[in-house]
Amino acid sequence: MLSLRDPLGPRAVGIGLRAPHVAEMIASRPAVGWLEAHTENYLGGGPAIRALEALRGWYPISLHGVGLSLGSAEGIDRGHLERVARLVERIQPAVVSEHLAWSVVGGAYLNHLLPLPYTDESLARLCENVERAQDRLARRILVENPSSYLRFRESPIPVPEFLGELARRTGCGLLCDVNNVYVTCRNLGQDPAAYLAALPPQAIGEIHLAGHARNDVDGRTILVDDHGSPVAEEVWNLFMRAVGRFGARPTLIEWDTDIPALDVLLEEARRAGQVMSRALAIEGPRDVAA
Amino acid sequence: MTSLHELQRDLRAAVLGGDPSRAAAAVVDDDLPAEARLRIYRHHVRTTLTGVLQAAFPVVCRLVDERFFGYVADQYIRSDPPSGPCLFEYGERFPAFLAEFPPCRALPYLADVSRLEWAVHRASRAPERDPLAAAALQAVAPARAGDLVLLLDAACTLLASPWPIERIWRANRPEMGEPVTVDLGAGRALLEVRRRGDDVVIRELEPATYAFREALARGHRLADAVEAALAHDAAFDLPGALRALVQEGLVTGLGGGSGEPAAGPAVSNGRATTEQPLGAPAHVPCMRRPGE
Numbered sequence: 001m002l003s004l005r006d007p008l009g010p011r012a013v014g015i016g017l018r019a020p021h022v023a024e025m026i027a028s029r030p031a032v033g034w035l036e037a038h039t040e041n042y043l044g045g046g047p048a049i050r051a052l053e054a055l056r057g058w059y060p061i062s063l064h065g066v067g068l069s070l071g072s073a074e075g076i077d078r079g080h081l082e083r084v085a086r087l088v089e090r091i092q093p094a095v096v097s098e099h100l101a102w103s104v105v106g107g108a109y110l111n112h113l114l115p116l117p118y119t120d121e122s123l124a125r126l127c128e129n130v131e132r133a134q135d136r137l138a139r140r141i142l143v144e145n146p147s148s149y150l151r152f153r154e155s156p157i158p159v160p161e162f163l164g165e166l167a168r169r170t171g172c173g174l175l176c177d178v179n180n181v182y183v184t185c186r187n188l189g190q191d192p193a194a195y196l197a198a199l200p201p202q203a204i205g206e207i208h209l210a211g212h213a214r215n216d217v218d219g220r221t222i223l224v225d226d227h228g229s230p231v232a233e234e235v236w237n238l239f240m241r242a243v244g245r246f247g248a249r250p251t252l253i254e255w256d257t258d259i260p261a262l263d264v265l266l267e268e269a270r271r272a273g274q275v276m277s278r279a280l281a282i283e284g285p286r287d288v289a290a
Numbered sequence: 291m292t293s294l295h296e297l298q299r300d301l302r303a304a305v306l307g308g309d310p311s312r313a314a315a316a317v318v319d320d321d322l323p324a325e326a327r328l329r330i331y332r333h334h335v336r337t338t339l340t341g342v343l344q345a346a347f348p349v350v351c352r353l354v355d356e357r358f359f360g361y362v363a364d365q366y367i368r369s370d371p372p373s374g375p376c377l378f379e380y381g382e383r384f385p386a387f388l389a390e391f392p393p394c395r396a397l398p399y400l401a402d403v404s405r406l407e408w409a410v411h412r413a414s415r416a417p418e419r420d421p422l423a424a425a426a427l428q429a430v431a432p433a434r435a436g437d438l439v440l441l442l443d444a445a446c447t448l449l450a451s452p453w454p455i456e457r458i459w460r461a462n463r464p465e466m467g468e469p470v471t472v473d474l475g476a477g478r479a480l481l482e483v484r485r486r487g488d489d490v491v492i493r494e495l496e497p498a499t500y501a502f503r504e505a506l507a508r509g510h511r512l513a514d515a516v517e518a519a520l521a522h523d524a525a526f527d528l529p530g531a532l533r534a535l536v537q538e539g540l541v542t543g544l545g546g547g548s549g550e551p552a553a554g555p556a557v558s559n560g561r562a563t564t565e566q567p568l569g570a571p572a573h574v575p576c577m578r579r580p581g582e
Contacts, residue, residue: 040375040376040377041378043376044376044378044379044415044416044417045415045416045417045418045445046414046415046416046418046485046488047414047488048415066375067374067375067376068375069375072298073294073295073298074295077374079374080374080375083376102298103375104375105295105298105299105301105302106299106302107373108302108306108371108372108373109371109372109373109374109375110302110305110306110335110371110372111335111338111339111342111372111375111377112305112331112334112335112338114298114301114305114331115331116294117294117297117316119294121293121294122294125294149327149330149331150317150318150324150327150328150330150331151317151318152297152316152317152318153316153317153318154293154316189320189321217322217326217327217329217330218322218323218326220321220322220326222322222330224330
């Protein structure tokens with residue numbers, strides 16, 4: 001069986017493709033392992049999609065969606081899934097990923113990766129939606145752990161176990177966003193190391209790294225997953241631990257607000273490669289998918 | 291309804307600025323109250339969707355100032371949230387909302403300026419359509435020509451306003467410095483907005499040409515479009531007008547008069563009748579994608 005991480009190469013470090021960098025990427029073609037593009041930004045025409053088609057000739061592409069709303073009780077929108085499927089056919093990405101979240105109810109798209117209660121009912125609904133997406137896209141997708149700012153009263157399954165069960169039932173892979181693990185655990189008073197330890201290593205197909213903000217909410221510090229700054233030191237440490245547990249995985253630097261010069265992203269990507277190498281040297285390389 | 295569905299409907303109310311109490315009852319209260327935790331999500335939804343509207347309507351934002359824009363945007367988002375995740379498609383009904391929004395009545399041209407902004411935004415992201423070859427039009431038998439329906443490029447918008455909206459728009463682009471004074475009596479606008487390559491082009495049309503193209507854009511038969519043009523210009527040159535349409539790559543297909551074009555161009559208003567000078571085409575760089 002092919003490993004989930006084969007399409008990109010286990011040690012490949014990529015960056016999120018952002019509009020302000022597109023022209024420079026095309027002109028200078030910097031050395032970077034792969035590019036992640038936000039699916040919903042490429043479902044129209046015009047210069048955006050043409051640029052992505054040019055870049056896919058030089059870099060492996062991952063399509064990262066925010067709009068399928070895999071956690072919707074109403075099921076996923078057939079029209080949107082069709083549009084995503086046509087883009088996947090056009091771009092032929094190495095990887096397709098989405099989120100453990102919901103954003104659609106009653107025909108309204110709420111533009112946020114909204115939280116789910118982790119119950120048997122949610123799990124059953126997630127499994128149906130993930131299977132429907134995988135059937136239509138004719139490929140396995142990766143599902144990313146969310147950043148959380150609240151817990152529901154009725155939510156008996158811990159999120160790492162919930163993700164593990166989703167992967168087991170549907171065959172999907174998992175995208176472990178280490179910043180999201182850190183942000184969630186700090187906001188909800190949980191232990192990030194225990195969170196990582198409860199994720200099934202063989203299901204992890206990719207790692208995300210990003211910066212977060214520290215906001216004051218009614219006198220309590222809340223970490224906000226705004227992707228607007230360098231990766232925090234605590235998150236680099238957690239990334240070392242993640243690589244130590246999962247082995248080498250394709251890793252991405254995400255930056256979405258206050259987007260800096262392209263060189264800043266490329267420098268963060270180089271650092272991610274170095275941290276991964278250091279973690280592997282300490283832990284010894286693994287091939288958990290064998 | 292399942293309990294998950296019910297919870298999602300309660301959360302929708304909370305994040306769109308409605309009553310958060312039902313959603314809050316489902317959330318753990320600890321060192322931070324449930325309603326404060328829900329406000330974090332509410333804040334994100336409000337600010338990001340306002341940002342999407344601001345990116346699509348920068349001139350409206352400048353005309354009303356950013357604070358007022360935030361207020362109007364919030365009212366609009368509550369009443370008409372996005373219907374899908376492609377946020378470059380969100381805001382289509384914002385001009386109609388502005389037109390009906392009582393606090394905006396002092397700026398009677400505002401809604402039409404927002405229609406122009408939407409046309410530019412829409413053109414920049416519309417899917418490519420291959421233009422029809424001239425030979426396809428020449429192959430039509432003359433006897434059938436009157437019943438012909440020309441399908442125009444869906445990325446094109448024909449826009450009429452009693453206000454000089456292109457001048458207002460141009461004077462208030464975000465890259466412009468101090469606002470300049472625009473004479474509101476400077477004349478009506480009959481505009482065509484479309485994409486050419488990577489640029490969006492805005493052009494002032496003569497009344498007869500506008501009437502002709504507008505009728506075609508609405509899916510009317512060629513004979514009816516000619517009649518609309520002749521009402522403005524008794525010497526309307528049909529062969530020349532057809533040649534221009536094809537040469538400009540604006541025709542994307544032929545219909546037989548039976549059906550409306552599935553995804554045709556947009557038409558706004560279309561009531562203006564005064565003579566207009568032919569303006570020079572103006573090039574505008576494409577808009578940045580929302581969400582990036």
